[in-house]
Amino acid sequence: MAVEPDHPARSAVGSVRIAESDERHAVLAFSGVLDAHVLRELEERLLDPHLRQARTWVLEMSGLERIDLACAYGLLRAVTVESAPTTVTVRGARRGVVRTLRHVGLDAVATIET
Known part of the structure; x- marks a missing residue:
């Protein structure tokens, strides 16, 4: 049986949008569930x-319900490449x-405010 897209038991598809960005500072707003289905879109957005x-970079994750390991590793790659942000x-x-972010080692290159 297929689950309807608006079925309450189904989590919202994840998204990442650039809320602000200039030469010095960027804020990315995360929401929903980031899993393998949105990995390619996530990686493309992080290469904007x-x-x-x-x-x-400030990663605003208050709207993020869940992130899987594939997306967390994608995020880690984005912040550790040669053109990565310094903070x-x-x-x-x-x-x-x-x-999950700590599991992939993001806490070694980012400050996680709890």
């Missing part, structure tokens, strides 16, 4: 040229999200 100019801060993440 306007975003890559910013030296400081990354995670804000508002739920306990389960923080646990």
Whole structure:
């Protein structure tokens, strides 16, 4: 039996949007559930040229319900490549999200505010 897209038992598909961005600072707003289905879109968004100019990233995760390991590793890759920001801060993440981010080692290159 197929689950209807608006069925309450189904979690919202995840998204990441660039809330602000200039040469120095970017804020990314995460929401829903980030899993393997949105990995490619996530990685493309994190490679956005306007975003890559910013030296400081704030990852606003208060709207993020869950992130799977594939997406967490994608995020880790984005903040550790040669053109990566120099400062990354995670804000508002739920306990389960923080646990996944720490599992992939994001806490070694980013400040996770709880």
